Amino acid sequence: MTNDRLFAGIARVLSVRPLAAALALLLTLPLIGVQAQSLRPSSGLRLPSPAASAGVAAASAAGQRQADFIVAVVNSEPITNSEVRTKLARTEQQIIQQGSPLPPRRELVAQVLERLISDKAQLQLARSAGMRVDDNAVEAAVQTVARQNQISVDELRRRLKADGIAYSQFESDLRDELLVSRLRQREVDLRVTVTEQEIDQFLREQEGGTELSSLALNLAQILVAVPENATPGQVAALQAKAQQVMDRARGGADFAALANEFSDSPTRGTGGLMGLREADRYPPLFVESTRSLKVGGLAGPIRSGAGFHILKVIEKRQAGMPGSVITQTHARHILLRLSPKQGETAAMEKLAAFRKRILAGQADFAALARENSEDASAKQGGDLGWANPGMFVPEFEKVMNGLAPNQISEPLVSRFGVHLIQVLERREAQMSQRDQREMARNVLRGKKQEEAYVLWAQEVRGRAYVEYRESPQ
Missing domain, CATH: 3.10.50.40 (Chitinase A; domain 3)
Known part of the structure; x- marks a missing residue:
């Protein structure tokens, strides 16, 4: 493998925020307006197995035994040597699990440090913009991580402790990931557009490739x-x-x-x-x-x-194009938007109470949606119709795809409110030309969002004042 290919692979590992995939079910669901099916795709934390995570725990413990020191200051906030060591150990683990060779340690340390600097600058920007993440959003994220790993929250706590990760730090990392992801959604993802000409060109390039x-x-x-x-x-x-x-x-x-x-x-x-x-x-x-x-x-x-x-x-x-036969999902939802009078805590508690009543046979999902949902689908009892893969954003779709027919999700927090989802049925269907164009639109939008995000992240990093102190050890 050439150095270019090697470091391109490292860059892909470093470009994925360590918890971002875990939060895909929770982050920034775009507005469900007149047509609920227009939900836009955007770009699961799987807990490492005991064997795979042993190296991370050992490295973390070794780092704590060393006297800690500041390696860089981003604006007014420090990055410590222990932060670099922890991030480095997790990055090395990811590279090894992907089957790629580890690069020279000095180059990898430099890339890890730059990633931490970029992350810190984005987090500072989100906070300065007045963005906040409710405690209930963090709790919902914890539950999602546990559900993705098919374990209970108590088991999640046990595994984190075994890996030398404090639960309070885990929650703090989740909060930061939610905050930065919401900032990215506002600053980058929602501004990306795809033209019909770009779709035509994409489909031509896909034919016969x-x-x-x-x-x-x-x-x-x-x-x-x-x-x-x-x-x-x-x-x-x-x-x-x-x-x-x-x-x-x-x-x-x-x-x-x-x-x-x-x-x-x-x-x-x-x-x-x-x-x-x-x-x-x-x-x-x-x-x-x-x-x-x-x-x-x-x-x-x-x-x-x-x-x-x-x-x-x-x-x-x-790449990016579906097969001729796809699985469609028929689902419905209830959306409660957030406002000064209705915060995340109140909205989640209200939807959790709805869920409990429905499961107990004391209320009907469609009736509750018509009476309470703040979405255009409310008139149809929250019915979203038949949806193709990729029609909804991944964070919404992953929750939906994880439900069996007639199953109801836990309340799902997004930047537009809190949702309750129920899958009604699934079926196999033939892709139409219109469906193919919509899939192409989603693929192109995702690529353009990633490109726009890289440029935006570079701009945020460039505006930050960075003072390098001691070299990481």
């Missing part, structure tokens, strides 16, 4: 982790274990069940699924190993710095 750059992959993996200082005997035993799992997968065993039982990857809770993404966003080792495979094909065990990987091709298609 066979290059790797136009390929999107959805892979699932089972990781048999290998400790950093493993002996040759331990490595051989773990390789044999991975081969046994591979043999069972080839024999027809359910891959998701095998992942849940044997994988040391944070994706084990989702059956090993890593999600549909452009091929260059996967480790090159994964792409090359699965490039010639068809959907359903298996590869492995493959050795990386993290251990032995078993890969399954779940989906292969043109």
Whole structure:
């Protein structure tokens, strides 16, 4: 791998805020106006497994044992050596789990520090703009993280403690992520537009494309982790274990069940699924190993710095474009907007009471939506109609997709209010030309938002006064 490709991969790791994916269900749901289906997509924290997180906990503990000191000051706020060490350990863990080699430590430390400086400058800007995050939004974020990892909040607390992370610090990080994400939504995402000409050009480019750059992959993996200082005997035993799992997968065993039982990857809770993404966003080792495979094909065990990987091709298609058959969801919701008279706490408590009444058979969802929802869909009992994948923003859609038919979500906080969602039914449907154009619009908007965010983040960083003190250790 060239240095350019190596550091591009590092940049992708550093560009993902450590908790941002976890908060995708909660952040900045755009206004649901006259047409609820116009919800705009925008760009889950999975708790690390005990084996994968051991290095982070050890590094964090080692950092605390050292005398701490200031390495940089952003405007008037310091960044300490312990902050850099913690962020560095988590970044190294992410790189290893993705199957990429670690870069020289000096270069990685410099990039981690710059990321912390950028984050600090954005957080300061959000606070200076008077933006705040209610305690209930943080609590909802905690519950979402636990739900994404298929554990209780008590178990989440236990795992954080085992990893050497104070629960108060975890909540503080969640609050900061919510705050900065809301700022980004206001300053960047809502200002991006996509023209019909851009959609036409995108669709023309997608037709007949066979290059790797136009390929999107959805892979699932089972990781048999290998400790950093493993002996040759331990490595051989773990390789044999991975081969046994591979043999069972080839024999027809359910891959998701095998992942849940044997994988040391944070994706084990989702059956090993890593999600549909452009091929260059996967480790090159994964792409090359699965490039010639068809959907359903298996590869492995493959050795990386993290251990032995078993890969399954779940989906292969043109980047960003859906297959001809899609799963549609029919859902409804209740929206309570926030105001000086109705804060997040009151809105969440009100919707939680609605949910309790509905589940007890004491009230009807549609009737409550007609009487209380502050959305144009209220007249239809909150009915959002049939929705295609990508029609709603990811944070809304992920909550919706996690619900079984007739299941009701917990209250969901967004910058536009608090929502209660119920899935009514699902079906398979053929993509229409209109649907394809809408999907193309969402893909283009997401790319333009990411590009705009990079420029905006550079501008915020450039306006900040930064004083470098001692070098991180």
